[in-house]
Amino acid sequence: MKILFLDIDGVLNDHRPYAGGFCRIESHLADRLQAVLMETDARIVISSAWRYMVHQGSMLQSGFRNLLYSHGIDGGRMVGITGLDRSTESECRGELISEWIAGNVFEPLTYAVVDDLDLGITKCGHPFVQTDGKVGLTESDAARLVAILSDGATE
Numbered sequence: 001m002k003i004l005f006l007d008i009d010g011v012l013n014d015h016r017p018y019a020g021g022f023c024r025i026e027s028h029l030a031d032r033l034q035a036v037l038m039e040t041d042a043r044i045v046i047s048s049a050w051r052y053m054v055h056q057g058s059m060l061q062s063g064f065r066n067l068l069y070s071h072g073i074d075g076g077r078m079v080g081i082t083g084l085d086r087s088t089e090s091e092c093r094g095e096l097i098s099e100w101i102a103g104n105v106f107e108p109l110t111y112a113v114v115d116d117l118d119l120g121i122t123k124c125g126h127p128f129v130q131t132d133g134k135v136g137l138t139e140s141d142a143a144r145l146v147a148i149l150s151d152g153a154t155e
Contacts, residue, residue: 010116010133
């Protein structure tokens with residue numbers, strides 16, 4: 001099984017707010033992510049703060065899948081979301097990823113994390129591609145994700 005733990009803000013957008021003050025998914029970045037998924041046959045786990053739409057009940061996981069589909073990303077590849085953040089601790093995303101893996105993976109796993117912030121991700125030893133949050137997922141970032149998900153290489 002191959003899993004990509006996906007942040008959205010700073011990966012699929014450049015953090016610029018649009019109408020209503022919200023960030024949106026940029027089509028060229030969504031296309032780049034979709035190419036990674038197709039090349040590697042990876043599944044998605046949402047580690048982004050956007051997962052709170054599901055945790056707070058404003059959206060079901062099926063709705064999140066449809067959100068991905070509406071932006072050209074194969075939402076059928078989404079297999080879950082990480083848990084709730086603990087208090088105000090800013091470095092727990094890596095721990096939440098570890099917990100998701102421990103509770104959900106029953107076969108050999110190759111995985112990568114893509115995020116614009118290192119919120120305890122490297123501290124927990126996860127294979128990590130850090131994007132520039134003002135740019136989003138670049139071709140170089142995508143190539144690094146493909147390398148990690150294809151053979152487990154971290155560089």
